[in-house]
Amino acid sequence: MTRARSVGKAFIDSIRIRVKAGCGGHGLRKYGGIGGNGGDVCLEAGKFTGLNSFLSVYPHKNICAESGKDSKKGCILGVKGEDKTVKVPVGITVYDENNKKIGELNEIGEKLIVAKGGGGGSPATQFTGMLGEEKIITLDLKLIADVGLVGFPNAGKSTLLKSISRADPKIASYPFTTLKPNLGVLKYDDLRQITMADLPGLIEGASMNIGMGHKFLKHVERTSVLLMVVDIDGFQYAPHLPHRSCIETIILLNKELELYDKMLLKKPILLAINKMDKTGAQDKLQDVLSNLGNLKSYVEENIDLDLRPETLLKFNNVVPISARYNKDSVFELKDAVRSVLDEDYFKKSKGSLKQKAENLMRELDKKSVEVGKLYT
CATH class of the missing domain: 2.70.210.12 (GTP1/OBG domain)
Known part of the structure; x- marks a missing residue:
C-alpha cells in the first residue's frame, strides 16, 4: 500500500x-x-x-x-x-x-x-x-473528514497520523502537542482516498468545555467514523490526578462523547490500542479484551456512578498497534478503517435507496387516487 x-x-x-x-x-x-x-x-x-x-x-x-x-x-x-x-x-x-x-x-x-x-x-x-x-x-x-481520531493527550494520535499518512503533525512526549486539528489522506492501491483528522487530545470534563473541550469535540460531529486511540498503559493527566488504566480510559472517553452529544455514539467506531511495543503489553492487552467482552459488568463493578456512560460503545473493530515501531500493525488498522467506512457507506446508500423507493411508491399511490377520483 x-x-x-x-x-x-x-x-x-x-x-x-x-x-x-x-x-x-x-x-x-x-x-x-x-x-x-x-x-x-x-x-x-x-x-x-x-x-x-x-x-x-x-x-x-x-x-x-x-x-x-x-x-x-x-x-x-x-x-x-x-x-x-x-x-x-x-x-x-x-x-x-x-x-x-x-x-x-x-x-x-x-x-x-x-x-x-x-x-x-x-x-x-x-x-x-x-x-x-x-x-x-x-x-x-466544523471539520469534514472521513475519520476522526479521538483520545486523551499523548495516546499517540499524531504519531499514528504521521505513520499512516504523510501528514506532519508536531510530536512530543508531553500532552497537548496537538492544539489544532491536522489532516492526512490515506491512499490505497486502487486509488481510494480516505481523509483522517487528528483532533486535539481531550481531558476529563471536555464535554463541559473544560480545556476548550467544545472547540475540540465539535469536529467529531462531521466525521463519518471515529477512531479511538488509547495507550495500553493508560493515561495520567497530571501527577496529582489519578492514573487511568487502558480500560478506564476507554470508558471515560465513552462518557465524554456521550455527554457532548449522544448521537456520536451511533457513529461507527474503531479502537486502536497503541504502544504495544511496551514491556508487558500483551498481558495487559488480554485483560483489556477480556473486560471489553463483558464491559457492562466491569463498569458496574469498578466505575463510579458519575463516570459511568449510560450507553456503552460497541466497537466495530479492535486493533492493537505500535504506531511508532510496527508498520504492519498500522497497515492492518488502515485496512480496518476502510472496511468500516465501506460498510457504513453501503448501509447509508441502502437506506437512501429504500427511502427513495418508499417516496416513489407514495407518489404513485397519490396519483392513482387522483386519477380514480376523475372517474367517480
Whole structure:
C-alpha cells in the first residue's frame, strides 16, 4: 500500500469578520422618486478547503456590499446596490456578536444572508436612504473528514497520523502537542482516498468545555467514523490526578462523547490500542479484551456512578498497534478503517435507496387516487 500525501498543517477553524451591507439610495422628493435598495452581504458554501483559503482572499476580514443609487430625474427608480457574495468552506456555522447562531452552510451552493441592505429612500422615510446592516460575525468551521481520531493527550494520535499518512503533525512526549486539528489522506492501491483528522487530545470534563473541550469535540460531529486511540498503559493527566488504566480510559472517553452529544455514539467506531511495543503489553492487552467482552459488568463493578456512560460503545473493530515501531500493525488498522467506512457507506446508500423507493411508491399511490377520483 502506498502512503498518503499531506493536506497541510494545522488550520484555522474559527474567525471573526466584519460585514457591512450597502446603504439605500436617497429618493427624489420632487418627482416621488424611490432610491435603490442597498446590496446584501451573502455567504455561499463553495470549494474552499478551509478558512486559511478564505483568509488568503479576504486578509483584512472586511466584507462590504454596494450602496443603492440615488433617484434622479432621468432615473426615477434608483438602481439597487450590487450584493456581495462571499465563498466560504462547507461546514460553516455563523454566529453573531452575542454568540447567537445565525445559520449553517452544509452543502455546496447553499447561501445565507448575513447583512441586509438598507431600504431606498421613499415617502415612508422622507426619501432618505436607510443604513445597511453592519455587524461582526464569527465563522466557525466544523471539520469534514472521513475519520476522526479521538483520545486523551499523548495516546499517540499524531504519531499514528504521521505513520499512516504523510501528514506532519508536531510530536512530543508531553500532552497537548496537538492544539489544532491536522489532516492526512490515506491512499490505497486502487486509488481510494480516505481523509483522517487528528483532533486535539481531550481531558476529563471536555464535554463541559473544560480545556476548550467544545472547540475540540465539535469536529467529531462531521466525521463519518471515529477512531479511538488509547495507550495500553493508560493515561495520567497530571501527577496529582489519578492514573487511568487502558480500560478506564476507554470508558471515560465513552462518557465524554456521550455527554457532548449522544448521537456520536451511533457513529461507527474503531479502537486502536497503541504502544504495544511496551514491556508487558500483551498481558495487559488480554485483560483489556477480556473486560471489553463483558464491559457492562466491569463498569458496574469498578466505575463510579458519575463516570459511568449510560450507553456503552460497541466497537466495530479492535486493533492493537505500535504506531511508532510496527508498520504492519498500522497497515492492518488502515485496512480496518476502510472496511468500516465501506460498510457504513453501503448501509447509508441502502437506506437512501429504500427511502427513495418508499417516496416513489407514495407518489404513485397519490396519483392513482387522483386519477380514480376523475372517474367517480
